[in-house]
Amino acid sequence: MTLTTQLTTRDPASARLRCGLCAQRCLLPEGQVGRCGAILHHNDQLHALAAGRPVVLHADPIERKPLYHVFPGSSVLSLGTMGCTMSCSFCQNWRIAHARPDPEEPIIPITLEHAALSRTRKPIGTSCSAICNRQSTIVNGITPPEAIIRATLDQGCNGIAFTYNEPTIYLDYAAEIIQLAQAAEFFCIFKSNGYMTIEALELLPRFAAINIDLKSFSDSFYRRICGARLQPVLEVIEYLQRRGIWLEVTTLLIPRLNDSDEELRALTNWLAALSPEIPWHVWRFHPDYQLTHVPWTHVNAVERAISIGRAAGLRYVYASNIPGDPNQHTRCPTCGTPLIERIGNSTTSIRLNGDRCTACGWTLPGRFG
Known part of the structure; x- marks a missing residue:
């Protein structure tokens, strides 16, 4: 079933x-x-309708999701389909997220070559080889899970990311891929709007990590701008934290819509009370989809949000899509040593002994190996 x-x-x-x-x-x-x-x-x-029908498959740095505390420097095969459980007017992947799959139309995924392809290819283990030798070609527009494992291997990736649109709409497909990925020794991650049900999460096989978009701390915002509600997203974040799945949270800062000091304090206070170790990524908005009249987020607004997050007690707060910003780096909260340095979506330096700070021994939370 x-x-x-x-x-x-x-x-x-x-x-x-x-x-x-x-x-x-x-x-x-x-x-x-x-x-x-x-x-x-x-x-x-x-x-x-979207199961087995990805429209995009390509290699990405894991930092692009963004996941900063999960196997830094690794690459993932990013898989995206059509459709979404929300209807955000600011959607920056609207061309696929707001498209609708046609069950009668075969889909051949667009595969883009990225820099990650030049990385060292994963050694082929017995289980991985057996999976890739199964039916791993696209037939009648359907891309079987085995083909995703083959593509992950061929593109030199370390894992698989369900991303770009909401993975909840093809959860069965994702579950099959996760099971095969575990056998092939690839990790799996999710980028999600957090609007799946707890019951759905409970049925999923174990995965490595997830980044949830906490788009606002206002239910009115969610209803007006996203066609959804805030409370289910908060409940999913609380559930993931209780279950011990590595969790990072992203907020796209949109001028005049979700960037007030009051709202950001409420959001970061809630998140820090849940756990001060949850990384919070502040993303800069660019005009897109139905909000082309709204200006870019000013860098100063991002810096202000970061200050509010740190004042709330969050230890790891990032300006994740401003290349060259020093707030892209991970610093030890005890001694200040730069533990992971980044430029854009690239990790340039890691100063960890396993998961510990090389200077003071602080344990950095996340998934490292």
Whole structure:
């Protein structure tokens, strides 16, 4: 039984099916798709239209997700499909996230060559070789999980990232890939809006890490700008922290919409109370999609948000998409030694003995190895 089927319930008063993958919990009559555009009620079952149909597959540095405390300097095969569980008017991947998969149209993923391809190729273990020797070619527009493992190997990557659009809409596909990746000794990470249900997360195989977009600390913002609600996202972040899955959080700072001192204090106080060791990435907004009239976020606003985060008690606060900004680096909170230095999406220096500061022995939280 698939994850989608396990999370499907029937409305007793009608023939409609309720999807339990995300907090929208769409109630769908026969022939209708959910708000994500990617879950279809057909023949008395819910079907994930984006499963097996990535539109983008290419190698990325893990720092681009951004995940700064997870295997720094490693590369990941980034997988993206069409559809999303939110409808953010500022979406910076709107060309795929707000597109809708057509079940009748074959899709061949766009594979881009990045610098990560020149890195040392992972040695092929017995399990990885066996997986890659299975059906690992695209057939009738469907990319099987084995093909993702093959692509990860061929592009010299260390892991797989479910990213660019919301992975919740193809959770069964992701689960199959995670299981094969574990056997092939690749790690898996998620970049998510955090709108999946707790029940969906509980059914997923164990994965290495996740970055959640905490888009605002205002429910009004979520309802008006994203077509969603704040509380389910907070509950998912709390659940991930309790479960011990490595978690980093990103906030895209949008002028006049979510950048007030009051809101940023509320957000960072809540996050620090959950754990001061959760890295918080402050991203600079650029005009896009339906918010082309909103100006770029000023660098000074990013610096102000970083100061607020640190004052709240967060130990690791980053200006993640401002190349050359010193706040891209990870410093030891005890002695101040630069532990991981970065320029843009590249890690340039690591001063760790395993996961410990080489100067004072402080243990840096995260996933290192």
